[in-house]
Amino acid sequence: MCGIAATVRYGKRGPVDRDQLCAMRDGMRARGPDDEGLWVSANERVGLAHRRLSIIDLSPRGAQPMANGDGSLRVIYNGEIYNHQSLRDELEAQGYQFQSDSDTEVLLHLYAERGREMVHDLRGMYAFALWDAEREGLFAARDPYGIKPLYVADTGRTLHVASQVQALRSVDEVDTRKNPAGHVGYFLWGHVPEPHTLYEGIRAVPAGHTVWADPDGVQERPFASISEALADADPASQGTHSRTNGRASNGTPSTTDDEAVQEELRDALLDTVRHHLVADVDVGLFLSAGLDSATLTALASELTDRLRTVTLGFEAFRGTRQDEVSGAERLAERDEIAHPPEHPD
Known part of the structure; x- marks a missing residue:
C-alpha cells in the first residue's frame, strides 16, 4: 500500500x-x-x-x-x-x-x-x-x-x-x-x-x-x-448448457466433469496465490478460521515457508462460538504456519 x-x-x-x-x-x-x-x-x-x-x-x-x-x-x-x-x-x-x-x-x-x-x-x-x-x-x-x-x-x-x-x-x-x-x-x-x-x-x-x-x-x-467478462463467460448467456447441477445434458451423473472442474479451479487458485506471493518481504495473511481464508492459507503454505497469519480476537467472544481464534490456531498448526493470535486486553 x-x-x-x-x-x-x-x-x-x-x-x-x-x-x-x-x-x-x-x-x-x-x-x-x-x-x-x-x-x-x-x-x-x-x-x-x-x-x-x-x-x-x-x-x-x-x-x-x-x-x-x-x-x-x-x-x-x-x-x-x-x-x-x-x-x-x-x-x-x-x-x-x-x-x-x-x-x-x-x-x-x-x-x-x-x-x-x-x-x-x-x-x-x-x-x-x-x-x-x-x-x-x-x-x-x-x-x-x-x-x-x-x-x-x-x-x-x-x-x-x-x-x-x-x-x-x-x-x-x-x-x-x-x-x-x-x-x-x-x-x-x-x-x-x-x-x-x-x-x-x-x-x-x-x-x-x-x-x-x-x-x-x-x-x-x-x-x-469484470461484470461483462463474467457475463461473457457464463454458458447460460450463450445458450449452451452442457451440465446442470453436476449432471450431463442427458441427465446422467458427470463425475468426470466435476473432477475436471475442481482440478481447474485448484490450478487457477494456486496460480493467483503464487502471483500474490511475489514480494521482497514476508507475506502475511488474515486467517479468520472461515472457509475462504483457510483455503488461501492452505494453498499459500504449499508455495512458501515465509507465510505468517494473523487473527483478530475479541474478549467479548472468548470461549463462544463467535471466537475465531481457536479455529485459526488449529488451521495454522495444520499448515505449519507461524501464527500469534491474541485476544486484546
Missing part, C-alpha cells in the same frame, strides 16, 4: 502549489511509512508526490516519483503488477534498459512501448498516474477490480489526483460541499457507492477506467469490466 498524489494545471493557469501537494502527500503518511518523494516540472504545471511502502526492490532505486532514462516520463504508483517479470523480459528483449528491480519501472517502459493501451497487458492491483512530457498529458489508471483506490477532483482548469479522499479535501480549490447521493448511499447501504464520495468536487475513478488530462481537457474511458 502506497499513497499517490498529483496535480496538473491542464488549463495553463498558474503554477502547482508545492506546499499543497506536500500536504496531500503527507496526509497519506500511514499508507507509505518507508519513504516520500516529490517532483514538480520545470514549468511548474504538473507535480507528482508519493508515500512509499516498500514491497518489491526495497532499495532507493525503487523510490518514486520514478523517471525513465531521458526524464520524458515520470510515474507514481500504488499496488503490485503480478506479471511484471514477464513484461520486463519482453521489454528487455526489445531493447529497454532497467535501472531497478521494481515493478514500477515496468510501467514506464510499457507506456513508452504501447502508450495508453498498456493497461491491457497489466495483471495486478494498481492505481497510478504517469506524466508524459512530450504529449503534455497526465495518464492515470485504476485496476479492473478496483482493489486500489483512486480519486480525482477536477476544478475545470486543474486536475488533482490522490489515493484518498482526505488528501483531496485539503486542497483549497476543491469543492467540499456535501454530495447528497454519497450521503444517501452511505445511510442506505453502509458505504458510499462509487463513483460518488461524500463531497461534490471529489469522485472515484471507476474500476477498470483510465483518465487522460492535457491542454484539451480531461477524458475518462473504460478499458475493462
